[in-house]
Amino acid sequence: VSVGERGSGVLSGLTPTERGVVGFIGLLSLLLIYGLVTGGLGPTYFLYLLGLVGMYVLLSFGLNAQWGYTGLINFSVAAFFGIGAYGTALLSADNSPIAGGISPVVGLIVGLVVAAAVAVVIGIPTLRLRTDYLAIASLGLAEVIRILVLNQRAYTNGSAGLRGIPSFFEGWPVLGTFPEVMPTLVVERLVFTIPGLVEFELFGFTLGQGFWQALLNVTLIAVLVAVTYLFLRRVHTSPWGRVLRTIRADEDLAEALGKNTYSFKMQSFVLGSVVMALAGVFYAHLNLFVSPGDFEPINTFYVWIAVILGGSGSNRGAMFGGFVVIAIREGTRFLGDLLPASLPVAMPDALSLVESTYATVVGNFASTRLLAVGLLIILVMRFRPEGVLPPQRELIWPGATDEPVGSAEPGGRSVSADGGERDE
Amino acid sequence: VSVLEYVANGLVFSSIIVLASIGLSLVYSIANFANFAHGDTMTVGAYASLVVFGLVGGLGGSVLGLPYGFFVALVVGIVVAAVVAVVTQKLVYEPLDIGSIGLLITSIGVAFVYRALIQLGFGADTEEYGIQVLRPIEALLPYGIRMTLHEVAIIVSAAILVAGLHALLQYTDLGRKMRAMADNPDLARVSGIRTDRVRLWTWVIGAGLAGAGGGFLGLYSQLSPRMGFNILLVVFAAVILGGIGSVYGAMLGGLLIGMIDQMTPLLGDVGIPIGTEYSYAIAFVIMVAVLLVRPNGIAGEAGS
Numbered sequence: 001v002s003v004g005e006r007g008s009g010v011l012s013g014l015t016p017t018e019r020g021v022v023g024f025i026g027l028l029s030l031l032l033i034y035g036l037v038t039g040g041l042g043p044t045y046f047l048y049l050l051g052l053v054g055m056y057v058l059l060s061f062g063l064n065a066q067w068g069y070t071g072l073i074n075f076s077v078a079a080f081f082g083i084g085a086y087g088t089a090l091l092s093a094d095n096s097p098i099a100g101g102i103s104p105v106v107g108l109i110v111g112l113v114v115a116a117a118v119a120v121v122i123g124i125p126t127l128r129l130r131t132d133y134l135a136i137a138s139l140g141l142a143e144v145i146r147i148l149v150l151n152q153r154a155y156t157n158g159s160a161g162l163r164g165i166p167s168f169f170e171g172w173p174v175l176g177t178f179p180e181v182m183p184t185l186v187v188e189r190l191v192f193t194i195p196g197l198v199e200f201e202l203f204g205f206t207l208g209q210g211f212w213q214a215l216l217n218v219t220l221i222a223v224l225v226a227v228t229y230l231f232l233r234r235v236h237t238s239p240w241g242r243v244l245r246t247i248r249a250d251e252d253l254a255e256a257l258g259k260n261t262y263s264f265k266m267q268s269f270v271l272g273s274v275v276m277a278l279a280g281v282f283y284a285h286l287n288l289f290v291s292p293g294d295f296e297p298i299n300t301f302y303v304w305i306a307v308i309l310g311g312s313g314s315n316r317g318a319m320f321g322g323f324v325v326i327a328i329r330e331g332t333r334f335l336g337d338l339l340p341a342s343l344p345v346a347m348p349d350a351l352s353l354v355e356s357t358y359a360t361v362v363g364n365f366a367s368t369r370l371l372a373v374g375l376l377i378i379l380v381m382r383f384r385p386e387g388v389l390p391p392q393r394e395l396i397w398p399g400a401t402d403e404p405v406g407s408a409e410p411g412g413r414s415v416s417a418d419g420g421e422r423d424e
Numbered sequence: 425v426s427v428l429e430y431v432a433n434g435l436v437f438s439s440i441i442v443l444a445s446i447g448l449s450l451v452y453s454i455a456n457f458a459n460f461a462h463g464d465t466m467t468v469g470a471y472a473s474l475v476v477f478g479l480v481g482g483l484g485g486s487v488l489g490l491p492y493g494f495f496v497a498l499v500v501g502i503v504v505a506a507v508v509a510v511v512t513q514k515l516v517y518e519p520l521d522i523g524s525i526g527l528l529i530t531s532i533g534v535a536f537v538y539r540a541l542i543q544l545g546f547g548a549d550t551e552e553y554g555i556q557v558l559r560p561i562e563a564l565l566p567y568g569i570r571m572t573l574h575e576v577a578i579i580v581s582a583a584i585l586v587a588g589l590h591a592l593l594q595y596t597d598l599g600r601k602m603r604a605m606a607d608n609p610d611l612a613r614v615s616g617i618r619t620d621r622v623r624l625w626t627w628v629i630g631a632g633l634a635g636a637g638g639g640f641l642g643l644y645s646q647l648s649p650r651m652g653f654n655i656l657l658v659v660f661a662a663v664i665l666g667g668i669g670s671v672y673g674a675m676l677g678g679l680l681i682g683m684i685d686q687m688t689p690l691l692g693d694v695g696i697p698i699g700t701e702y703s704y705a706i707a708f709v710i711m712v713a714v715l716l717v718r719p720n721g722i723a724g725e726a727g728s
Contacts, residue, residue: 374532377533
């Protein structure tokens with residue numbers, strides 16, 4: 001939807017928040033271009049980040065299919081992501097204890113099939129129950145899977161992880177050798193001097209094999225994201241998607257209409273889990289190394305932030321959320337390197353607390369990131385529980401948008417899947 | 425190692441789980457959401473005790489091998505955990521109008537904030553109270569039980585707290601109001617119970633017990649910023665096993681889960697190759713099995 005609209009070039013057709021989001025993305029792009037041009041941000045690393053953004057977008061799509069469409073609280077995102085990553089890595093990695101050297105395409109299929117099977121196994125006991133049980137049980141089962149991967153060294157290499165994973169296109173006719181055959185481009189460093197005023201440097205990097213490989217990866221994730229987006233949009237507007245939205249809004253109603261809600265929930269759960277595993281497969285061939293750390297629960301909650309910040313049920317929102325998560329993850333790391341370790345200005349003694357707090361916050365960016373993640377969750381739930389880009393036009397067939405869109409959007413404002421049971 | 429030894433270890437671990445699961449269950453039934461910040465509330469209590477114990481550590485004599493200062497620190501830890509929970513309720517949960525699922529998601533944010541602040545303040549490494557480790561009690565050794573006085577102290581303290589809670593729920597006005605609210609919040613409200621006030625007291629009691637559990641967990645093993653989050657799922661398993669919202673079910677569930685957790689080595693003894701690294705995993709699997717067979721738990725009311 002957004003692509004079509006932006007294609008028609010009507011900024012005035014956007015809501016104020018949409019303009020804000022466009023502004024945010026524009027600002028971020030400017031910042032990145034500034035980094036690229038001045039040589040502060042290597043092009044290869046930039047493409048790697050872009051690949052990670054795409055990965056988070058894909059993960060958010062998967063969670064959206066479960067939580068956004070159907071209202072299923074899945075706290076095992078990291079588990080399905082990890083299953084996808086290990087599924088392909090175990091088949092293709094050099095030091096895989098059970099296989100190795102098998103084509104990543106086979107790994108892709110195996111990863112997705114295993115994820116679907118695990119989703120069914122987790123879904124059977126939990127999807128019939130109240131949705132908060134699913135939250136607890138899915139987090140618990142994700143931990144079981146993490147502990148298994150960590151301890152079954154004979155099959156998974158344990159905490160050492162899997163190394164030497166080939167790139168996704170290895171062995172393909174043209175794409176497999178693409179990074180090697182491409183020429184190495186050297187962009188010379190340019191120094192501009194305005195006498196007496198400023199002196200600045202531009203460019204100054206080499207585009208070698210790593211760059212072309214990264215470019216290939218970004219192309220791959222772009223294709224995966226586009227295909228998944230179109231597929232999910234199609235199924236979401238179908239009668240099947242309507243049933244899911246009904247379940248989210250009022251499960252009893254869906255039952256009363258004669259729908260087998262358990263079966264629909266299972267389909268939605270499996271669909272979302274497979275999309276998450278797809279992101280995991282991509283990650284394994286992007287990072288070329290996987291370890292049990294990829295199963296850590298914090299990875300699940302990065303994806304949750306992307307979805308609730310972007311707008312539950314909105315895939316446009318999920319794309320935005322993917323950008324924000326990478327901005328948090330990499331931005332805090334970047335700031336940690338950039339900021340001086342202690343305050344540059346001397347503080348009076350009365351404010352020594354400010355000084356020591358600053359030093360602590362800058363010195364511990366892993367903790368600061370966790371703090372930022374937690375505060376962001378609280379603030380979004382407090383001030384904008386529907387997210388920044390709640391689903392609006394997404395739910396309407398493209399041909400039907402001539403009519404004014406009323407405010408009574410299904411699933412627009414409601415975050416609670418249980419119809420607000422809260423007592424006051 | 426005898427079976428009795430496992431039972432003794434199980435009792436100690438159960439005491440900690442019971443304290444935590446009662447609090448979680450109380451909040452679940454009265455504030456009406458699954459509080460994922462409960463584990464980190466335990467961490468808050470443990471670290472508050474650590475700070476206070478550092479200040480008053482050498483205080484007076486000792487009881488059950490623990491200096492008086494430890495009990496002072498424990499009480500402060502309980503108070504700090506309760507205050508933090510009440511402040512969180514007032515600042516974060518009360519202004520929200522998003523239903524129980526929204527509260528659940530928010531509580532994850534709260535959990536991260538607690539943990540991040542503790543990490544910023546104390547670093548990510550493990551800490552200890554620094555109380556001298558005792559030798560096992562001589563009198564129990566002939567029975568094959570290796571148990572220190574500290575572990576006895578944990579069991580006794582937990583038993584006192586649980587008995588106190590039982591008395592509070594059964595024989596005081598506040599307890600009756602809490603039971604009424606857990607039963608039927610609307611009916612409690614129209615009967616003239618000030619539900620907001622009862623809800624605050626629930627947070628005080630639930631978080632206070634969690635703070636005590638955290639303090640004992642720190643004494644039992646070590647303190648680390650992740651200690652509460654790591655044990656949270658075991659506590660959830662206990663609550664689900666007992667039946668969500670039932671305080672007495674939570675006690676029973678906590679006892680069983682704690683026991684099962686410490687019995688894991690028995691599996692190896694009888695030839696099933698499942699090591700202790702899977703003890704938490706076993707608790708989760710039991711939880712899922714309970715959900716499958718009896719979703720309302722052992723003591724939960726039928727239908728939901």
